[in-house]
Amino acid sequence: MKTKLATMAVAAVMAAGPVMADLVFPSLSYRTGPYAAGGIPFADGYADYFTMLNERDGGIGGIMTKVPECETGYNTEKGVECYESTKGEGALVYQPL
Amino acid sequence: MFYREAGDYKTSYQDDGQTFPIKFDRYRYYFVLFVAFAMVPFLINDYWVNAIFLPFLIYSIAAIGLNILVGYCGQVSLGTGGFMAVGAYACYKFMTGLDIWIDGVQYALPPINIFFSVILAGLVTAVVGVLFGLPSLRIKGFYLAVATLAAQFFLVWLFNKWSWAYNYSASGQINAPEREIFGVAITGPSTDAWATYLFCLVIAALCAIVARNLTRGASGRKWMAIRDMDIAAEIIGVNPLKAKLSAFAVSSFYIGIAGALFFAVYLGAVEVGEAFGIQKSFIVLFMVIIGGLGSIFGSFAGAAFLVLLPVLLKLMLADSTDEISGFSSVMSWVFLVAFAAAVVMLVINIVRTRSLIAGAGVGWIFASIAAFMAYALTIGGMGWPNDIVAHLQLVIVGALIIIFLIAEPHGLAQLWRVAKEKLRLWPFPH
Secondary structure, three states: OHHHHHHHHHHHHHHHOOOOOOEEOOEEEOOOOOOHHHHHHHHHHHHHHHHHHHHHHOOEOOEOEEOOEEEOOOOHHHHHHHHHHHHHHOEOOOOOO | OOOOOOOOOOOOHHHHOOOOOOHHHHHHHHHHHHHHHHHHHHHOOHHHHHHHHHHHHHHHHHHHHHHHHHHHOOOOOOOHHHHHHHHHHHHHHHHHOOEEEEOOEEEEOOOOOHHHHHHHHHHHHHHHHHHHHHHHHOOOOHHHHHHHHHHHHHHHHHHHHOHHHHOOOOOOOEEOOOEEEOOEEEEOOOOOHHHHHHHHHHHHHHHHHHHHHHHHOHHHHHHHHHHHOHHHHHHOOOOHHHHHHHHHHHHHHHHHHHHHHHHHHHHOEEOHHHHOOHHHHHHHHHHHHHHOOOOHHHHHHHHHHHHHHHHHHHHHHHOOOOOOOHHHHHHHHHHHHHHHHHHHHHHHHHHHHOOOOOOOHHHHHHHHHHHHHHHHHHOOOOOOOHHHHHHHHHHHHHHHHHHHHHHOOOHHHHHHHHHHHHHHHOOOOO
């Protein structure tokens, strides 16, 4: 019953979603907190690289990329919140840095 | 109006001793239980559970525990994080099979069911809590705070160094393996949202009911006597040794359960210095102070406040969305106009009374904040830069703590109590 409901929900989401979805690379950044000194340039670089791919190459394989950012402050509990709030957007990879 | 007891018509001791003597309170309590147990599990998804409900329930248990010690018995403790670590590591040992080494041979218990692991972890923490509560018989106030601070640092150091506690894993982390109750996974990577929620809810509800009745009964009155004046309490026949140590035991039991759930159900993997540092001790203490010292409801309110506020601020300020439904965009305009009107009224009030809070100033401040929050939520977040919002969060939470301590030092529970007293006479002023 539960699986059936879940399948229906997934089917509904997939039917409703656009055909050409963006490639989603969530960036769980730490621009604040104890590791901010390293986190700010890294988060900037990560976002800049995907912006460059979008503007120079028109995305990856013709599909645009999207980098939703969520601030964790290098805190596990905020990180959990960020993961749960971004995973529904079709996230492809969570880079652990 | 409806919130009133007219006369005292109780005819049995049972009626006299009930927790909620006012009918409205009692039905509200049943209603909250009904919603929490029978409706929320069908409505929640992973986000609601992992970002809001689990931290809220787990911190509530920890806050109830600390409230018993600080709010009811008056013994300051800064060791909450350390005691949560004891609960987490004890739960880990019980759920993976407690082992001992005798002459180089390992003897191990079979892994214990997760529910009983959590309860046993609470009991282990109670013993450790009593041990660190012993100095409270000789020292009070700041000195006791420092003694419990020592517990915090010692326990974190211990669980870093003592490799038996983390089953000799190379990283020093503990990871919760998958454990089930009645065939439903409660811990591990493949849990359902409703299962973990219900598991924590059942334990939190049991904890709250037991705490409420303990603090209403003889032991609670002994704790309060010690809190109000320990010498007087001793003269009227309260044994300070038993009262203080039982408060430490019960408090640590709760905090241990919270630590076990925090590790096993919520995060699933924990490293002691990062998860159970001094930060944890302070945040639980803030919850107790903001919620209200000496109130079980206050523990829940304080935990909700400190768990929900950062999430709410993030949703309002940092998030952004491209597609807004027509209804939301109409509502957002309504709220924006309301916000502008409230700000104008506030400015007029400031100019007229030459004061920020004189006249209806406080009301306009609240109105403009509420209108802005409604506006931000209906347009799906303001989309401000992440780092600015994160810093703003720290500022807002810190400012709110200061405002609370000045405006209402007895916390959210006192605001609630005042509201109830007002409701009792409403709509008549006297």
